[in-house]
Amino acid sequence: xxxxxxxEQVERRITEACERSGRTRDEVQVIAVxxxxxxxxxxxxxxxxxxxxxxxxxxxxxxxWEALSSEGVWHFIGxxxxxxxxxxxxxxxxIHSLDRYSLAAELDKQAAxxxxxxxxxxxxxxxxxxxxxxxxxxxxxxxxxEQLRELKRLKIVGLMTMAPYEMEAEATRPVFRGLRExxxxxxxxxxxxxxxxxxxxxxxxxxxxxxEEGATMVRLGTVLVGKEI
Ligand SMILES: *Cc1c(COP(=O)(O)O)cnc(C)c1O
Numbered sequence: 001x002x003x004x005x006x007x008e009q010v011e012r013r014i015t016e017a018c019e020r021s022g023r024t025r026d027e028v029q030v031i032a033v034x035x036x037x038x039x040x041x042x043x044x045x046x047x048x049x050x051x052x053x054x055x056x057x058x059x060x061x062x063x064x065w066e067a068l069s070s071e072g073v074w075h076f077i078g079x080x081x082x083x084x085x086x087x088x089x090x091x092x093x094x095i096h097s098l099d100r101y102s103l104a105a106e107l108d109k110q111a112a113x114x115x116x117x118x119x120x121x122x123x124x125x126x127x128x129x130x131x132x133x134x135x136x137x138x139x140x141x142x143x144x145x146e147q148l149r150e151l152k153r154l155k156i157v158g159l160m161t162m163a164p165y166e167m168e169a170e171a172t173r174p175v176f177r178g179l180r181e182x183x184x185x186x187x188x189x190x191x192x193x194x195x196x197x198x199x200x201x202x203x204x205x206x207x208x209x210x211x212e213e214g215a216t217m218v219r220l221g222t223v224l225v226g227k228e229i
Pocket of ligand 1: 033035056077078162203204205219220221222223
């Protein structure tokens with residue numbers, strides 16, 4: 001399949017998932033996860049209209065970012081080591097993997113140092129409780145949100161989660177529903193300065209279920225841009 005055909009097919013599946021759940025297509029932002037493809041393919045994807053790009057390691061994305069950053073919206077979706085914050089802050093429009101206070105504090109500090117007024121972040125929750133997954137356990141969410149209040153440059157725009165890979169798509173539904181419920185509780189708690197509306201959830205194997213459960217950002221690699229490396 002060509003990249004155009006894959007995009008078309010994914011687009012159709014997204015539209016159908018939106019229709020099934022009474023949502024409109026513009027409520028769901030596709031993030032093309034380009035970590036498995038080359039700079040050339042990333043460039044082509046952007047030319048074909050995939051302007052939101054997701055990557056999870058600075059070392060890998062650096063050449064792509066340097067060549068293409070002016071045209072896109074960049075999402076850092078992988079585990080972020082505290083000592084890598086200075087590489088990514090100010091370069092990525094969204095950090096999806098905020099999962100501990102030390103990381104939050106470093107993001108705030110490095111943003112201040114560079115006069116960056118705002119770093120948009122999503123808090124990563126480990127809803128499924130899998131030990132191999134990064135992310136805060138949901139029970140820690142409110143305490144964490146309270147700690148973030150002093151970090152004035154961090155803007156919490158939503159929550160992110162990953163469902164267990166090996167699960168049947170339908171079995172992931174409680175994970176995605178759980179994330180939506182935690183977002184609603186977080187907003188109701190009044191702990192955030194502004195409402196956090198985003199739900200970053202759904203990957204190649206489970207994005208339709210995620211959309212049915214309210215995803216506003218789906219992170220699509222293999223199914224959308226393919227896997228070359
Ligand atoms: C790699 C990755 C994706 C995309 O994975 P696919 O299954 O290829 O769609 C999405 N989110 C995160 C956090 C990833 O690391």
